Amino acid sequence: MTTVLQPRLVIAIDGPSGSGKSSTSRAVASRLGCEYLDTGSMYRALALWCTHRGIASDDPVAVARAARDLPIKVRTDPASFRVELGANDVTEQLHAPEVSGIVSGYAGVLPAREALIVRMRRIIEDCGRIVVEGRDITTVVAPGADVRVLLQADPEQRIHRREAQLDGAADHETVAEQVVGRDAADSATTRFETPADEGVHLIDSTDLTLDEVIDRVVALVPHELVVPVPSPGPDRPLT
Numbered sequence: 001m002t003t004v005l006q007p008r009l010v011i012a013i014d015g016p017s018g019s020g021k022s023s024t025s026r027a028v029a030s031r032l033g034c035e036y037l038d039t040g041s042m043y044r045a046l047a048l049w050c051t052h053r054g055i056a057s058d059d060p061v062a063v064a065r066a067a068r069d070l071p072i073k074v075r076t077d078p079a080s081f082r083v084e085l086g087a088n089d090v091t092e093q094l095h096a097p098e099v100s101g102i103v104s105g106y107a108g109v110l111p112a113r114e115a116l117i118v119r120m121r122r123i124i125e126d127c128g129r130i131v132v133e134g135r136d137i138t139t140v141v142a143p144g145a146d147v148r149v150l151l152q153a154d155p156e157q158r159i160h161r162r163e164a165q166l167d168g169a170a171d172h173e174t175v176a177e178q179v180v181g182r183d184a185a186d187s188a189t190t191r192f193e194t195p196a197d198e199g200v201h202l203i204d205s206t207d208l209t210l211d212e213v214i215d216r217v218v219a220l221v222p223h224e225l226v227v228p229v230p231s232p233g234p235d236r237p238l239t
């Protein structure tokens with residue numbers, strides 16, 4: 001059997017809440033044979049871990065220690081991204097409104113960020129071909145990425161999409177607060193409103209379908225880094 005060495009490829013995607021980072025990143029990763037890392041889920045896992053242990057976000061020493069010791073494992077398959085804390089798969093819990101409501105406070109603890117960023121960089125290094133999404137990937141975590149994208153969309157459009165995603169589980173006011181309020185809290189720590197430099201490509205998805213956004217990101221990849229995606233093997237089932 002011949003082993004084909006695939007070129008390394010790092011795609012960094014930043015953007016505000018509900019701009020489409022996760023949907024776009026997963027699809028781009030699947031299309032290009034890449035792993036996928038949702039860095040927001042790592043901050044969410046930290047918040048969940050701390051609240052279960054009574055560690056408040058205004059105790060930076062304890063939060064930083066928790067971030068260094070966090071027993072987190074991520075499965076970077078774009079078809080089935082999973083997060084484990086110790087022996088527990090917490091993937092579903094991470095997007096509960098209770099976690100969304102508190103995560104910004106924990107993500108704002110700078111020494112905790114430093115500890116998680118070390119882990120993110122290790123995952124990126126180990127994967128080789130990966131799409132990474134968050135708030136500071138193009139600027140801090142992987143500024144040397146092969147492709148850097150800032151995904152934007154008008155706040156009203158992002159609120160509308162989130163409402164559709166929640167399918168009536170929360171009213172307009174609540175969703176608006178979740179989207180815009182969290183952006184305001186997060187922007188105290190990270191900058192994701194405008195591209196950091198001319199190497200970062202701005203894609204405004206307000207009037208684009210998800211497929212159009214995916215096509216635009218894929219079109220930015222140097223063609224020598226695009227490789228045919230092999231059919232899924234038994235350990236990477238299609239879902």
Ligand SMILES: Nc1ncnc2c1ncn2[C@@H]1O[C@H](COP(=O)(O)OP(=O)(O)OP(=O)(O)O)[C@@H](O)[C@H]1O
Pocket residue numbers: 015016017018019020021022023024040161162164165205208209210211213
């Ligand atoms: N271009 C688009 N057109 C229509 N719907 C979209 C588009 N991009 C994303 N969506 C939808 O918007 C919702 C939010 O997208 P997604 O979860 O990918 O955003 P996000 O940026 O990862 O959010 P967060 O940072 O809060 O995790 C999803 O239901 C997704 O299918």
Ligand SMILES: Nc1ccn([C@H]2C[C@H](O)[C@@H](COP(=O)(O)O)O2)c(=O)n1
Pocket residue numbers: 017039040041043044103104107133134135136137182186189190
């Ligand atoms: N690189 C990152 C990724 C995420 N965060 C913070 C900001 C968000 O409120 C929270 C959860 O992220 P989401 O799942 O909504 O993408 O984590 C960050 O500070 N830096």
